[in-house]
Amino acid sequence: MQKKKIVFITGAGMSAESGISTFRDSDGLWENHRIEDVASPEGFKRNPKLVLDFYNARRKQLFEVEPNEAHKLIAQLEENFIVDIITQNVDDLHERAGSTKVLHLHGELRKARSTKNEKHCIAWDADLNEGELCPDGHQMRPHIVWFGEMVPEIENAMKIVQKADIVVVVGTSMQVYPAAGLVYEASSNADLYFIDPNPNISGMQKVKVFAKTATEGMKELVEILMK
Numbered sequence: 001m002q003k004k005k006i007v008f009i010t011g012a013g014m015s016a017e018s019g020i021s022t023f024r025d026s027d028g029l030w031e032n033h034r035i036e037d038v039a040s041p042e043g044f045k046r047n048p049k050l051v052l053d054f055y056n057a058r059r060k061q062l063f064e065v066e067p068n069e070a071h072k073l074i075a076q077l078e079e080n081f082i083v084d085i086i087t088q089n090v091d092d093l094h095e096r097a098g099s100t101k102v103l104h105l106h107g108e109l110r111k112a113r114s115t116k117n118e119k120h121c122i123a124w125d126a127d128l129n130e131g132e133l134c135p136d137g138h139q140m141r142p143h144i145v146w147f148g149e150m151v152p153e154i155e156n157a158m159k160i161v162q163k164a165d166i167v168v169v170v171g172t173s174m175q176v177y178p179a180a181g182l183v184y185e186a187s188s189n190a191d192l193y194f195i196d197p198n199p200n201i202s203g204m205q206k207v208k209v210f211a212k213t214a215t216e217g218m219k220e221l222v223e224i225l226m227k
């Protein structure tokens with residue numbers, strides 16, 4: 001029998017139990033940093049050092065954290081399903097848990113790119129500082145989709161969701177578009193699940209909600225999926 005297609009749409013809550021702060025929970029990243037200062041092209045123009053330092057700290061933290069049980073359960077599902085992940089997260093915890101098909105909608109901390117040409121993108125694990133130039137001669141910047149910028153992978157993400165038999169949303173406040181609109185691309189025949197301790201499901205029909213953390217919710221979901 002052909003394997004069913006399952007897509008996970010994940011947000012910051014997915015990595016919360018690994019010790020990475022979310023953005024909008026109390027004490028989240030946006031409580032201590034202004035989005036327009038550290039996550040916008042204008043902010044980068046105004047104060048590149050502030051922005052580079054912000055992402056340097058995020059990148060450094062990646063090497064101190066590990067995938068959690070929920071990342072691992074998603075990776076293990078590849079034995080029985082065709083699994084795609086569409087993540088808003090810029091960490092690499094899905095990959096490190098063993099998932100093989102991960103689409104990063106908002107970029108990746110472990111990459112940097114030229115300020116002149118976004119296609120000039122390279123692996124980058126060290127701190128990124130002012131004066132560090134791409135081989136094309138222009139300043140490097142974090143490979144992050146900032147507010148006000150295009151989301152180049154959105155079309156690919158929409159196609160993946162449209163083809164899925166099962167759509168699972170994990171740990172996102174559903175506040176940031178176009179990512180938050182992806183779930184509405186699901187086919188009317190698809191099964192929909194939402195895992196989040198504080199689920200924002202307004203307007204979502206026939207969705208099964210687990211108002212739980214990612215690790216607890218994923219354990220329950222795996223039991224249902226493997227029945």
Ligand code: OAD
Pocket residue numbers: 010011012013014016017022023024025028039088089106145146147170171172173174175176195196197198199200212213214215
């Ligand atoms: P948010 O911080 O907006 O939302 C985090 C979600 O995770 C909330 O719904 C929480 O209830 C949930 N959560 C908290 N702890 C959890 C846990 N242990 N298990 C499961 N869920 C938990 O983060 P995102 O929705 O990912 O964009 O934010 C979307 C985008 O906004 C981010 O990609 C980032 C941000 O600005 C950019 O920087 C471009």
